[in-house]
Amino acid sequence: MESQELYCKKCNSCGFLTLSANYKCPECSQFNWIDKKIKGEGSIYSYSKINVGFGRMANKTPYYLAMIQLDEGLNLLAYIDFSFKENIQINSKVKFHQRTEDNYLSFKVLE
Numbered sequence: 001m002e003s004q005e006l007y008c009k010k011c012n013s014c015g016f017l018t019l020s021a022n023y024k025c026p027e028c029s030q031f032n033w034i035d036k037k038i039k040g041e042g043s044i045y046s047y048s049k050i051n052v053g054f055g056r057m058a059n060k061t062p063y064y065l066a067m068i069q070l071d072e073g074l075n076l077l078a079y080i081d082f083s084f085k086e087n088i089q090i091n092s093k094v095k096f097h098q099r100t101e102d103n104y105l106s107f108k109v110l111e
């Protein structure tokens with residue numbers, strides 16, 4: 001499956017990057033966001049394996065939730081798609097794959 005593109009919000013006043021820009025920039029207090037396309041590559045900082053899910057994720061177990069540090073400096077919590085590779089570890093290289101139908105950010109582990 002083709003990977004989708006990942007965008008973040010960039011403060012057009014000071015350059016601060018974020019994935020959720022609902023308020024003023026925490027660095028310069030301006031409300032001047034622009035969309036910025038990013039590579040969506042990074043590494044796993046920490047993770048948990050989920051064996052028993054609930055709600056919309058119940059039928060997707062087992063899966064990983066991982067704290068990911070993107071090369072652009074952003075940190076985020078994401079779903080790791082098992083269909084690419086089942087074993088992950090701290091510092092595994094990952095790449096953004098897609099937004100799931102539930103609006104989770106899904107990443108795949110690179111070899």
Ligand SMILES: [Zn+2]
Pocket residue numbers: 011012013014015016025026027028029030
């Ligand atoms: Zn700013």
